[in-house]
Amino acid sequence: MSKPMSTAEAAPAAVFAALGDPTRIALVARLSAGGMQSISALSSGGRMTRQAVTKHLRALEKAGLVESRREGRETLFAYRPREIDAARAFLDQVSARWDERLDRLRAFVEE
Secondary structure, three states: OOOOOOHHHHHHHHHHHHEEEEEEEHHHHHHOOOOOOOOOHHHHOOOOHHHHHHHHHHHOOOOOOOEEEEEOEEEEEOOOOOHHHHHHHHHHHHHHHHHHHHHHHHHHHHO
């Protein structure tokens, strides 16, 4: 049985879950190129309906990866790097712990 997630682990887990879908990764990539974009712009040129794109954008928004703003009849979305930066910092911490453990194992084996 696994232990419950800490608050520090919950935010990165939400980011990783949201990015577990290739469509969402593609949307984040398009939005990270800069500027706010409408659902119409994000769904143009693809095979997805506006409703499907909206569903993915809402999942990304829930994870804190995008933010939305209403302008007239349209909703505009923009990339928010803060949550990905936090997830990256979490991975860096995990990586540092593993590096430390591997260094200790290497030293033990070499003795």
